[in-house]
Amino acid sequence: MSSFWSAWIIIISLGSVFGCWWLLYATRKSQTSNTETEETTGHTYDGIEELDNPLPKWWFYMFLATIFFGLAYYALYPGLGSYPGLLGWTSTNQWEQEVEEADAEYGPIFAAFAEKSVEDLSKDPAALKVGQRLFANNCAICHGSTARGSLGFPNLTDSDWLYGGSADAIKQTIGHGRNGNMPAKGLNPAMSKSDIDDLTNYLLAFSNRAEDKASSERGAAMFQTACAACHGADAKGNLAMGAPNLTDNVWLYGGTPSMIKQTIEFGRAGVMPAHNELLGEEKVHVLSAYIYSLSQGK
Amino acid sequence: MSANIPVKNIDPSPKKKPEETTIDLYASRKKIYVKEITGVFQRIRTASLWLLMSMYFIFCWVSINGEQLIYFDIPGRKFHLFGETFWPQDFVLLSWLLIICAFGLFFITSLFGRIWCGYTCPQTVWTFIFMWAEEKVEGSRNKRIKLDKAPNDASKTLKKVIKHSIWLLIAFATGLTFVGYFYPIRELVVDFFSFNFIGGWAYFWILFFTAATYINAGWLREQVCLYMCPYARFQSVMFDKDTMVVSYNPNRGEPRGSRKKSADPKQAGLGDCVDCGMCVQVCPTGIDIRDGLQYECIGCALCIDACDQIMDKMNYPKGLISYSTENSLEGKQSHLVRPKSVGYGLMLLFMIASVIYGVTSRVPLGLDVIKDRGALYQLTGMGLVENSYTLKVINMSDQPREFELAVTGIEGLSISTETRFTVNSGEVYSLPTSIEVDPANMTQTNHDIEFVVIANDDKSVKATSDSRFLGPLSY
Numbered sequence: 001m002s003s004f005w006s007a008w009i010i011i012i013s014l015g016s017v018f019g020c021w022w023l024l025y026a027t028r029k030s031q032t033s034n035t036e037t038e039e040t041t042g043h044t045y046d047g048i049e050e051l052d053n054p055l056p057k058w059w060f061y062m063f064l065a066t067i068f069f070g071l072a073y074y075a076l077y078p079g080l081g082s083y084p085g086l087l088g089w090t091s092t093n094q095w096e097q098e099v100e101e102a103d104a105e106y107g108p109i110f111a112a113f114a115e116k117s118v119e120d121l122s123k124d125p126a127a128l129k130v131g132q133r134l135f136a137n138n139c140a141i142c143h144g145s146t147a148r149g150s151l152g153f154p155n156l157t158d159s160d161w162l163y164g165g166s167a168d169a170i171k172q173t174i175g176h177g178r179n180g181n182m183p184a185k186g187l188n189p190a191m192s193k194s195d196i197d198d199l200t201n202y203l204l205a206f207s208n209r210a211e212d213k214a215s216s217e218r219g220a221a222m223f224q225t226a227c228a229a230c231h232g233a234d235a236k237g238n239l240a241m242g243a244p245n246l247t248d249n250v251w252l253y254g255g256t257p258s259m260i261k262q263t264i265e266f267g268r269a270g271v272m273p274a275h276n277e278l279l280g281e282e283k284v285h286v287l288s289a290y291i292y293s294l295s296q297g298k
Numbered sequence: 299m300s301a302n303i304p305v306k307n308i309d310p311s312p313k314k315k316p317e318e319t320t321i322d323l324y325a326s327r328k329k330i331y332v333k334e335i336t337g338v339f340q341r342i343r344t345a346s347l348w349l350l351m352s353m354y355f356i357f358c359w360v361s362i363n364g365e366q367l368i369y370f371d372i373p374g375r376k377f378h379l380f381g382e383t384f385w386p387q388d389f390v391l392l393s394w395l396l397i398i399c400a401f402g403l404f405f406i407t408s409l410f411g412r413i414w415c416g417y418t419c420p421q422t423v424w425t426f427i428f429m430w431a432e433e434k435v436e437g438s439r440n441k442r443i444k445l446d447k448a449p450n451d452a453s454k455t456l457k458k459v460i461k462h463s464i465w466l467l468i469a470f471a472t473g474l475t476f477v478g479y480f481y482p483i484r485e486l487v488v489d490f491f492s493f494n495f496i497g498g499w500a501y502f503w504i505l506f507f508t509a510a511t512y513i514n515a516g517w518l519r520e521q522v523c524l525y526m527c528p529y530a531r532f533q534s535v536m537f538d539k540d541t542m543v544v545s546y547n548p549n550r551g552e553p554r555g556s557r558k559k560s561a562d563p564k565q566a567g568l569g570d571c572v573d574c575g576m577c578v579q580v581c582p583t584g585i586d587i588r589d590g591l592q593y594e595c596i597g598c599a600l601c602i603d604a605c606d607q608i609m610d611k612m613n614y615p616k617g618l619i620s621y622s623t624e625n626s627l628e629g630k631q632s633h634l635v636r637p638k639s640v641g642y643g644l645m646l647l648f649m650i651a652s653v654i655y656g657v658t659s660r661v662p663l664g665l666d667v668i669k670d671r672g673a674l675y676q677l678t679g680m681g682l683v684e685n686s687y688t689l690k691v692i693n694m695s696d697q698p699r700e701f702e703l704a705v706t707g708i709e710g711l712s713i714s715t716e717t718r719f720t721v722n723s724g725e726v727y728s729l730p731t732s733i734e735v736d737p738a739n740m741t742q743t744n745h746d747i748e749f750v751v752i753a754n755d756d757k758s759v760k761a762t763s764d765s766r767f768l769g770p771l772s773y
Binding site: 056057058059129132133136140141142144145146147148149150151153249250251254255 | 327521670673676679684687688715730731732
């Protein structure tokens with residue numbers, strides 16, 4: 001805030017307070033008595049006259065008290081332009097203080113959870129309730145509140161994992177994030193439209209949806225040169241790279257022919273943000289247990 | 299040669315201004331000394347005072363099923379009233395209750411004026427208790443006036459100290475009891491005197507209500523009714539010519555004047571009012587009822603009791619000051635049953651009936667459905683349309699229950715997550731739910747659906763909540 005605007009605010013704020021004070025004193029008027037009189041203000045409504053009798057004194061003092069309160073508030077808190085106030089209060093301070101209080105209150109609970117392994121924690125109903133709430137607040141916006149994902153966001157309740165469904169892999173994914181990258185046209189930038197159609201037919205053949213057998217055989221050959229490096233020669237994917245299994249019927253970016261074509265032609269880039277610095281490791285630990293529990297028995 | 303040179307003052311003589319004292323517009327309160335009086339209305343008030351006070355001081359000590367009769371558990375977000383537990387979800391009942399209180403007040407006011415103020419308002423009740431204590435310590439009205447005028451000496455100081463100690467004691471009992479409706483009183487009393495509080499809030503509130511009681515009933519008294527009370531400001535709206543208010547009958551009383559008891563007022567050309575000033579001396583708001591109805595009047599009828607005593611002594615008929623209506627003072631017929639009173643009465647009955655219905659038809663189960671933000675819908679691998687929701691199921695009964703979830707609205711709608719779950723007593727259970735349907739069954743992109751949660755052990759405990767099911771445009 002420039003010093004001009006700071007001064008501008010200070011003048012208006014203090015001016016209002018002192019304006020109230022001045023008004024209070026300026027409207028005291030000369031009377032010949034300080035008791036109830038028959039003097040009127042000159043207002044009449046429907047023949048009812050407004051008397052002009054003195055206010056109770058304690059009201060007057062209460063008014064003064066509010067003025068002093070206002071001045072004290074201006075002195076203690078930041079209100080006058082860029083003046084920071086005696087207490088040094090800021091909203092950031094207050095937020096940090098409240099976070100500290102919350103950590104002091106809930107810290108022991110998370111510390112107790114942190115001592116257990118993810119596998120054990122995934123059988124602890126109390127931890128799962130906490131995990132479910134953490135999930136609703138931090139993950140559900142992309143993965144859905146039932147963790148079933150949607151277009152571009154993986155389903156976390158099935159047994160199909162891009163980076164592995166072990167407790168450690170899940171914890172790694174949540175804590176450190178993932179950057180999935182499917183390059184456009186794979187390793188073959190010279191891929192033509194008809195090549196893409198062939199590839200698509202090859203992939204649809206896994207779920208018996210291929211329309212043209214010859215085309216899907218051409219696609220199989222193309223797959224080995226352009227795609228197999230990541231997705232594997234058998235197209236079963238690669239957990240180390242996060243390359244999806246293309247032989248099952250789980251499609252992160254849609255399994256219709258047109259969507260598969262789009263994925264091949266333009267590539268895909270999926271980002272799972274790292275949550276260790278956002279939530280802290282203890283909460284990530286509890287979340288991992290919750291996610292781990294969702295896919296058990298699937 | 300020492301003669302002075304005559305001088306002449308040629309300054310313009312100042313214009314004589316009339317003397318005008320400048321006085322602040324703000325006036326100090328004049329202390330009102332209320333004379334103690336006995337009579338039929340004072341007896342009624344004493345009875346109501348005892349009843350209300352015993353309710354106030356005893357209710358918090360009574361327990362049923364191990365719970366206080368009235369206990370507002372603010373941290374736990376629950377109100378325990380007469381064995382029923384009310385949740386924040388029942389707040390609509392509280393608003394109805396407050397509306398009933400308001401209409402009850404309107405109804406009574408339109409019939410009998412400020413009867414609430416005079417007999418049952420806490421401000422009046424505690425003020426009367428404090429005045430009783432004052433009377434006991436400092437003596438009658440005249441003695442009190444004298445005492446205040448007297449110079450400070452040991453006996454005056456002692457009296458004042460005793461009086462304020464009694465006041466503070468009553469105020470403290472009031473404050474402690476008040477907090478006892480928000481904090482278990484048995485623990486509170488023990489904790490308070492053993493300085494065993496976690497945090498100082500209970501102390502703060504006890505002292506706050508002690509101070510508030512002491513200041514309101516001890517020092518402010520009628521000022522509350524005159525300057526602070528909102529009801530006092532708008533009650534005149536409910537008055538009409540048929541409202542029973544405390545009124546002086548000028549036709550009978552005027553012209554007022556003192557006379558011997560033996561004198562015949564008719565011959566002296568006087569009315570029945572002997573101008574003894576008793577009605578002014580007993581008035582807790584310090585008005586003269588003989589000036590007609592004023593907004594300060596709280597309808598306490600002390601002046602009626604006072605005047606009736608005097609009329610008795612003079613062997614005149616009672617009722618020079620009485621509860622009567624403007625119409626009857628003018629010699630017209632007054633009507634108890636009139637559009638206003640009937641209207642208020644019917645409204646009141648209707649609302650009381652709705653609250654009784656609301657309380658009795660309450661189900662100890664709450665259901666809120668929150669549709670997922672983010673994706674509007676998903677398509678599953680099987681080609682079905684799927685929507686996700688978070689259900690909040692609240693079990694308000696006092697035992698854990700097993701519930702069953704169902705959903706209706708579209709042909710073939712099915713829940714793909716768990717539908718049977720157990721919720722502990724007082725728990726808000728959060729249940730992520732996905733429901734799916736064949737897109738062929740969707741006639742539009744946006745269907746209304748309804749979730750139903752039913753307790754397995756008691757089918758009457760059920761809650762429903764509406765939501766939306768979204769799908770793709772038909773393809």
